Amino acid sequence: MDLHYSKEYLDFEKEVKAFCKKYDGVTFTDASKNPLASLSSKKKKIQVTRSEWQKILIEQGYFARAVPKEYGGYGGEPDILKSRIIATEFSKAKTPAPMGGQGIDMLVPTLLEMGTQEQKEKYIKPTLHGEMIWCQGYSEPNAGSDLAALQTKGELIDGEWVINGQKIWTSTAQYSQMMFCLVRTEPEAQKHAGISYLLIPMDSEGIEVRPLVDMTMKAGFNEVFFTDVKIPETNIVGKRGEGWAVANATLGHERGSLAPPDAIMNRLNMLIDLMKQEKLDGKPLIEHSIYRDRLMKIQGKIMASQSHALRLLSAKLNPGQDVKVGKMIQKLVGTELRHELEGLAIDVMGEIGVLYEDSPHLRDKGSWQFIYMYFLGLIIGGGTSQIQKNIISERGLGLPKEPKVQGAQ
Amino acid sequence: MYFGLSEDQIFFQDNIKRFLEENSSVDILRKIAADDRTFAKDIHDGIVNLGINGLLVPEEFGGLGLDILFAAAISESLGYGAGATPFVGSYVMAPIAIIDGGSDKQKQNYLTNVASNEVKFGVGFSALTGARDDSEIQIKGNKISGRSLFVLDYEYATHFMISDINGCIGVIDAQANGIDLVELKTIDRTRNVCELILKNVDFEILEQTKNSKNTAEKVIDAGRIMLAADSLGAAQNMINKAVDYAKERKQFGRAIGSFQAVKHMCAEMVAELEPCYALIWHAAHAQKHMPNEARLMACQAKSHLSDVTKEVAKKSTEVHGGMGFTDLLGLHYWFKRIGLNRQLLGTPERVREEAALLQLN
Ligand SMILES: Cc1cc2nc3c(=O)[nH]c(=O)nc-3n(C[C@H](O)[C@H](O)[C@H](O)COP(=O)(O)OP(=O)(O)OC[C@H]3O[C@@H](n4cnc5c(N)ncnc54)[C@H](O)[C@@H]3O)c2cc1C
Numbered sequence: 001m002d003l004h005y006s007k008e009y010l011d012f013e014k015e016v017k018a019f020c021k022k023y024d025g026v027t028f029t030d031a032s033k034n035p036l037a038s039l040s041s042k043k044k045k046i047q048v049t050r051s052e053w054q055k056i057l058i059e060q061g062y063f064a065r066a067v068p069k070e071y072g073g074y075g076g077e078p079d080i081l082k083s084r085i086i087a088t089e090f091s092k093a094k095t096p097a098p099m100g101g102q103g104i105d106m107l108v109p110t111l112l113e114m115g116t117q118e119q120k121e122k123y124i125k126p127t128l129h130g131e132m133i134w135c136q137g138y139s140e141p142n143a144g145s146d147l148a149a150l151q152t153k154g155e156l157i158d159g160e161w162v163i164n165g166q167k168i169w170t171s172t173a174q175y176s177q178m179m180f181c182l183v184r185t186e187p188e189a190q191k192h193a194g195i196s197y198l199l200i201p202m203d204s205e206g207i208e209v210r211p212l213v214d215m216t217m218k219a220g221f222n223e224v225f226f227t228d229v230k231i232p233e234t235n236i237v238g239k240r241g242e243g244w245a246v247a248n249a250t251l252g253h254e255r256g257s258l259a260p261p262d263a264i265m266n267r268l269n270m271l272i273d274l275m276k277q278e279k280l281d282g283k284p285l286i287e288h289s290i291y292r293d294r295l296m297k298i299q300g301k302i303m304a305s306q307s308h309a310l311r312l313l314s315a316k317l318n319p320g321q322d323v324k325v326g327k328m329i330q331k332l333v334g335t336e337l338r339h340e341l342e343g344l345a346i347d348v349m350g351e352i353g354v355l356y357e358d359s360p361h362l363r364d365k366g367s368w369q370f371i372y373m374y375f376l377g378l379i380i381g382g383g384t385s386q387i388q389k390n391i392i393s394e395r396g397l398g399l400p401k402e403p404k405v406q407g408a409q
Numbered sequence: 410m411y412f413g414l415s416e417d418q419i420f421f422q423d424n425i426k427r428f429l430e431e432n433s434s435v436d437i438l439r440k441i442a443a444d445d446r447t448f449a450k451d452i453h454d455g456i457v458n459l460g461i462n463g464l465l466v467p468e469e470f471g472g473l474g475l476d477i478l479f480a481a482a483i484s485e486s487l488g489y490g491a492g493a494t495p496f497v498g499s500y501v502m503a504p505i506a507i508i509d510g511g512s513d514k515q516k517q518n519y520l521t522n523v524a525s526n527e528v529k530f531g532v533g534f535s536a537l538t539g540a541r542d543d544s545e546i547q548i549k550g551n552k553i554s555g556r557s558l559f560v561l562d563y564e565y566a567t568h569f570m571i572s573d574i575n576g577c578i579g580v581i582d583a584q585a586n587g588i589d590l591v592e593l594k595t596i597d598r599t600r601n602v603c604e605l606i607l608k609n610v611d612f613e614i615l616e617q618t619k620n621s622k623n624t625a626e627k628v629i630d631a632g633r634i635m636l637a638a639d640s641l642g643a644a645q646n647m648i649n650k651a652v653d654y655a656k657e658r659k660q661f662g663r664a665i666g667s668f669q670a671v672k673h674m675c676a677e678m679v680a681e682l683e684p685c686y687a688l689i690w691h692a693a694h695a696q697k698h699m700p701n702e703a704r705l706m707a708c709q710a711k712s713h714l715s716d717v718t719k720e721v722a723k724k725s726t727e728v729h730g731g732m733g734f735t736d737l738l739g740l741h742y743w744f745k746r747i748g749l750n751r752q753l754l755g756t757p758e759r760v761r762e763e764a765a766l767l768q769l770n
Contacts, residue, residue, distance in 0.1 A: 001411065001412060001413065001414070001415070001478055001690060001694045002410060002411045003410060003412065003694065003698070004410070005410065081410060272768075286765075286769065289762070292761075292762075292765045293758060293761050293762070293765075295765070296709075296712070296761035296762075296764050296765050297712075297713075297716070297761060299709060299764070300688075300709040300710075300712055300713030300716075300761070300764075301713065303688060303691075303706065303709050303713070304684040304685055304687065304688040304709075304713055305684050307412075307684065307687035307688045307690070307691040308683065308684035308686075308687040308688070310412045310687060310691070311412050311413060311686070311687040311690075313410075313412070314410060314411055314412035314413055315413075317410060317411070318411055318413075321413055325679055325683055326683050326684075329679065329680040329683055329684075332676075332680050333680050333684065386669075386673070388676070389672065389673040389676035389677065389680075390669070390672065390673075390676075392675075392676040392679060392680060393666075393672040393673065393675050393676040393679075394672070396676075396679065397652050397675055397676070397679065398652075398656070399652065399655055399656060399664075399666035399667065399671075399672050399675060400656065400663075400664045400666050400667040401667065402667055402669065403663060403667060
């Protein structure tokens with residue numbers, strides 16, 4: 001066990017701290033209404049656009065660190081410890097994190113790994129700069145957990161892909177310029193072998209986006225309909241019929257990004273403050289032993305997951321360490337734990353905890369309820385908790401697969 | 410940066426696991442549970458031969474001079490193999506108390522003998538971690554009276570180390586006048602506990618603990634981490650057994666591990682237990698290197714592991730069906746080990762309350 005940083009990293013930590021101080025209270029002129037985004041700061045000092053912020057971070061090497069300069073990144077060596085230091089210090093100082101989202105977290109790594117030169121040059125830079133928003137067109141009405149059952153059809157006609165069908169649950173489709181999409185291009189092939197990974201401009205003729213309001217009462221996702229949508233033949237990542245493998249690479253990236261460990265620590269600290277301030281029958285909640293016990297209980301779980309994140313980090317730095325199952329549990333544990341934490345805050349506040357929108361007596365802009373519900377979405381999205389348990393038990397523990405129903409593919 | 414056990418630590422763990430695999434089969438555990446203590450003595454001697462008694466004793470006193478993380482790694486492997494040997498009290502809590510709270514003379518006197526295995530401590534701290542049945546300890550000058558319940562590792566003890574409610578710690582000779590030792594029977598027969606009824610017994614107070622609770626707190630923190638690590642090992646063993654069984658046992662013409670209800674129980678156990686490794690290591694590491702967080706992490710490790718492993722003990726038994734409930738399979742020896750660890754040195758609720766108070770003040 002050695003948790004010390006060498007001088008290089010201690011210096012780097014200082015540098016990041018200084019950066020955070022310089023930009024203390026930075027706000028965005030184009031901030032979204034999403035309570036998750038607007039929580040970061042109350043003081044108004046430096047004002048920038050989201051995209052300007054991305055560029056500042058890239059210039060410092062605090063974001064897109066290992067992405068080559070020619071594609072709009074910083075062009076440095078990947079450095080896991082530095083990334084960790086950045087995340088920790090930003091989180092501590094409440095400095096706004098770089099933009100995430102499916103384009104940045106999923107598409108960019110995929111293109112870096114499997115994209116053509118032309119695709120890398122065209123898409124990575126604007127995506128990193130927050131100027132090109134992507135959505136993920138995987139799920140369909142009849143293909144959710146069983147994603148490979150998808151039926152949206154792509155035919156190559158006269159050098160163009162012609163796409164027909166429907167996607168659903170497509171997050172941010174209504175704001176997106178592009179979609180990375182799974183489409184069945186080889187109808188004769190076996191289920192998983194008939195899929196291709198296509199890049200579709202959202203302003204193409206024949207695309208209709210219909211927003212779907214989710215339980216938070218925001219339109220977080222959409223239905224997307226395709227009627228004879230035409231895109232160039234070259235807008236494919238990987239080869240025809242290899243889309244499943246390409247998509248699996250990106251799903252791996254998504255699972256890593258759904259439940260960042262620093263965020264939950266901040267929320268736990270917020271909850272502790274809340275319990276010191278909020279009163280029940282005139283007495284601060286922190287002094288009510290039953291609520292206090294629940295707080296301590298979840299603190300124990302969060303501490304375990306924080307330590308576990310360090311172990312996973314260490315395994316990246318020290319290739320001998322075996323954390324196969326340890327990685328597989330992250331999506332399940334991370335999303336469930338966060339949902340539980342937000343739910344505890346609601347219980348602590350009681351009736352106050354169910355106030356919403358712009359109600360009088362509302363606390364913290366209603367963020368506890370919002371995130372509580374939002375994380376139920378994340379428990380379902382990106383592979384449900386049940387699917388995660390299948391993965392852990394089958395691939396992690398080697399338990400036998402469910403026998404296939406006769407006739408099912 | 411490296412977060413994990415060292416090669417040495419893993420090597421030591423493997424030695425203990427292998428020894429217990431070879432010498433402590435379920436048949437042997439059954440004999441021990443039926444009060445055939447010669448088998449327990451053999452296991453104890455074998456484990457001592459591997460060097461656990463001098464683990465924490467500084468090298469200048471003839472020990473190995475290792476740290477709490479090392480001890481936690483060993484505790485985990487003892488839990489894994491349900492090792493029927495004193496450990497937490499004799500070889501972790503007692504040496505730490507003397508190292509931290511003893512005078513030079515006391516260190517010289519006791520630590521050297523712990524390292525040479527001539528002195529073995531039974532340890533009674535329940536006055537501090539939760540007094541039951543109105544038990545109480547009074548210290549007057551160099552005499553101690555009262556009752557100490559759930560004294561750990563008493564079986565081979567040549568001395569007892571007792572703390573009163575203020576964290577004043579001292580040593581009594583097991584042969585001294587005025588000691589009435591009452592054996593207690595818990596569900597777990599791999600480690601035995603007793604009650605000491607003391608009447609005006611000669612008591613040698615550890616020098617630095619007369620007016621300070623600090624040493625007692627360190628001792629309890631370390632003890633809690635050991636119990637948590639023991640439960641971690643025991644729970645991992647139970648999961649492994651459940652997963653193996655789920656692959657072999659067939660019902661309705663297929664392995665029960667292909668039923669999702671079973672599969673998901675296994676996945677849930679792993680998802681809960683896996684992060685506990687890191688928590689234990691981190692908490693143990695903190696005892697030496699992160700003084701500000703040491704106490705909180707020890708409390709949280711103890712209470713969190715108590716909860717997670719209780720659930721693992723239940724689910725892994727269920728995976729085995731009726732077989733899980735039998736003495737034939739003997740899964741219950743680990744179930745009971747986890748059950749005892751959970752209550753010793755502070756129940757989860759009590760330990761969480763301590764954790765809360767640490768942060769409020
Ligand atoms: C907030 C949110 C955002 C999303 N964003 C996107 C997006 O941007 N792009 C996109 O493509 N998709 C997105 N999704 C879709 C998401 O990936 C699917 O909802 C998810 O994979 C589940 O599919 P389903 O909704 O069809 O549910 P179903 O697959 O019908 O599942 C229903 C229930 O059955 C269970 N179940 C199904 N199969 C099994 C099995 N083999 N074993 C055990 N239980 C099973 C599930 O666990 C669940 O409880 C999003 C979903 C949510 C909630």
